[in-house]
Amino acid sequence: MLKKMVSGFEAGILIAIGGAVYLAVEEKIWAAVLFSVALLMISVKGYALFTGRVGFLPEKHGKEEWSGLLLGLLGNTLATLLAGLAIRYAVPASAKAAEALWEGKMTQALPQTLIRAFFCGILMYLAVSTYRDKKSFIGILFCIPVFILAGFEHSVADMFYASAAAAFDIPALLFLLVVVAGNALGGVTLPLLGMIGKEKKDA
16 A cells, blocks of 8 residues: 555656646746656656556456555645645745646636546546557657646646645635546546447447
8 A cells, every 4th residue: 555655656746846847937838848757757667646547447447456546646645735835935936836827727617627627637548558558658748738738637736736826725625626537537538438439349
């Protein structure tokens, strides 16, 4: 259990670093591209990132997979919480950027947030599955900037932004829960559709 949570913590630290770069770089195209270093290193190291693993539940969904996913998410949460507070203290300019970013997120209606998170989940699944299947980084290098520039919501990154903005209230918690749900729904959509299509073909 501890190993799974530590792996999630490691992934969360890298996502926080990607988020810190995004907050620090004014040119958002470059910021989005540089954010992808987080998932690149997570994929290479095999760390447990919730949004990178939830899409594989349709393939394997036993007790081991569920415990790994949930413990990894706990590690993701703890890491982004601590890293966000650290960045808020160490880089005041990034704290201000996080506050402005979070203020904008709080103007979204929850159904809008769910839809944004859903599409992010699809792109995260494609990024990670392309690396797993083809040993290619092309999915990561394109899917990550695309979800950021499109305004889609990534639950673990949003945890970091919330912490860096010191947004510790009920609306923030509700927002994050909706994003987690949307990422999960988006992540499993293409695998489930693929399984349905395969069943029909075999029939």
